[in-house]
């Protein structure tokens with residue numbers, strides 16, 4: 001390589017490689033600190049776990065032109081208001097169950113996972129649960145015996161019975177409720193929620 | 200087999216390559232099972248449910264590709280460092296620890312399958328997180344083996360000589376192992392969980408794995424077509440700059456919808472849209488290099504697979520990734536068969552291909568360093584498997600793309616992603632037809648894999664000895 005071609009030389013590109021990598025990595029670290037603080041439970045985008053004591057519904061935001069989760073009014077899950085610690089324990093059991101039963105190799109959560117079964121991001125708000133008053137019990141029944149409660153819409157694709165205990169099933173429902181309150185920038189697009197009574 | 204002419208590192212590689220090939224076949228078989236279940240949900244229902252077949256399919260893939268990479272690095276380390284491997288025994292122990300761990304993990308996947316909602320299930324059975332399902336005890340084992348491997352490689356280069364390629368390689372291996380740690384903790388918060396999960400998945404396949412294969416490729420071009428070291432090294436630096444320059448912040452294309460702040464829509468969209476650039480650069484580099492040489496290729500199958508790698512990487516990762524990387528599009532394609540379409544072509548095109556190329560580099564030396572050229576006996580075998588695997592992968596990708604299009608349109612855009620909307624898309628006739636085509640092409644790939652194994656077992660065995668270099 002001659003001098004005029006410095007830009008094509010090994011030394012030049014070696015320096016580029018090192019500097020570009022270092023700069024990108026430092027930026028990523030900064031953004032990571034910021035993002036982690038903004039997705040910690042109990043912040044604006046990712047609500048605290050005790051949100052399961054409240055009503056979660058979906059509303060059009062004119063400013064952002066997407067549907068966003070809104071939280072209002074008392075609506076304790078299974079009729080029992082939980083303390084922050086109790087709610088956190090319930091959510092923890094729900095998450096452990098979801099991981100241990102490997103739900104994500106059939107379903108997507110927040111759009112990530114497998115494509116064999118419906119996305120569960122907004123499952124709490126799904127029209128399949130008919131109306132808000134019977135929803136939580138229908139969900140527990142479904143999780144305890146997905147075969148007897150199968151819908152499958154004319155296919156034979158059923159969710160197998162994963163032997164959840166009743167506690168686990170309730171914890172999973174709590175988890176789905178909490179997850180539906182995460183601000184996902186409008187994903188899934190224009191989700192059609194269950195009929196929502198105005199309060 | 201003539202293992203006598205292998206150096207110590209290469210003796211270790213052979214073990215890794217055999218392990219990789221066995222797991223490759225397992226991946227294909229479980230892929231077929233999962234593909235059948237899409238069409239016939241009763242198949243193995245409540246015996247090996249879809250989540251189990253799929254988990255084994257994708258885990259076998261991750262592990263065999265890693266086996267192949269470890270094998271490839273062991274293959275070239277003595278050649279590149281000019282000295283012998285410092286820890287031959289350590290390398291062998293590492294191989295056996297890893298293999299036994301993988302066997303236990305798979306047996307538990309198949310026979311225990313799932314556990315109750317406790318930490319113990321995550322430590323002992325599976326973690327339920329796509330691609331890195333391996334239970335925590337196995338994670339720790341993997342990290343220890345990777346550290347031993349890293350020590351072995353770095354110390355060998357330290358004892359011998361460094362080069363541009365080995366410098367990049369060693370730093371990259373360190374990053375690759377370090378990133379795995381981001382996937383080793385539990386969080387009840389799914390946004391936090393997926394935030395770090397993508398560190399592993401994305402920063403592996405779109406940053407550190409890409410650079411690793413670029414190193415292997417640089418070495419491979421020198422070996423198969425005598426490319427000049429200065430040129431491949433300069434190109435390697437160019438590729439590192441472009442790959443890390445786009446891929447590190449490209450991570451943001453997974454942070455559009457998981458609860459993370461809105462600035463990722465811009466950052467992720469912008470940087471990930473640049474990710475195809477280094478892949479184009481690699482393509483140009485390889486084509487340019489082969490074009491300007493008076494091409495004398497000493498290993499036709501390996502070279503063909505190296506070329507398949509360059510095109511596959513560009514198409515599967517670059518083009519198919521780009522399709523869905525802008526947030527406006529990704530909002531509709533996210534979590535549909537689009538991802539599966541891209542995932543299949545990218546993993547196949549970028550990583551399966553280069554591993555197969557290295558298998559052929561290895562077998563050539565094992566068979567006494569003969570020329571694998573036009574005089575090769577039974578060359579129809581490598582050509583058949585090359586054709587079956589590539590046609591199969593491409594066909595499967597297109598079938599999944601058609602399915603993904605239907606799904607994004609019907610389930611996401613029209614039906615608003617509800618439970619019934621999901622089934623509306625799954626019962627669409629075009630969607631169903633695509634799933635049948637996927638299975639058909641999967642059968643081609645599986646046959647191709649068996650032919651590949653057969654070819655590797657027999658290639659060069661019947662050639663006469665005057666054909667050696």
Ligand code: HEM
Nearest residue numbers: 404452471474516520521523524533534538542545546549
């Ligand atoms: C060899 C390199 C690559 C491999 C092996 C790869 C593999 C994958 C896989 C398997 C997924 C699905 C993950 C899941 O299960 O949810 C995925 C997702 C994705 N990839 Fe890649 N990829 C590569 C490169 C790229 C590049 C270069 C781009 C962009 C230009 C890209 C863009 C995307 C996007 C946007 C998604 C998200 C899909 C979704 O929203 O569901 N990928 N990739």
Ligand code: HEM
Nearest residue numbers: 114115116227230231233234538539542543546547641644
């Ligand atoms: C016999 C051929 C194959 C068949 C029938 C097959 C089938 C499947 C099926 C049914 C899934 C599950 C998709 C879903 O969740 O809906 C899957 C996922 C996957 N397969 Fe394959 N596969 C085959 C070969 C391969 C090959 C060669 C690779 C790459 C090396 C590969 C990589 C993947 C990946 C990365 C995923 C996860 C995709 C995602 O979540 O986006 N498969 N495969």
Ligand SMILES: [Fe+2]
Nearest residue numbers: 401405450452
């Ligand atoms: Fe990515």
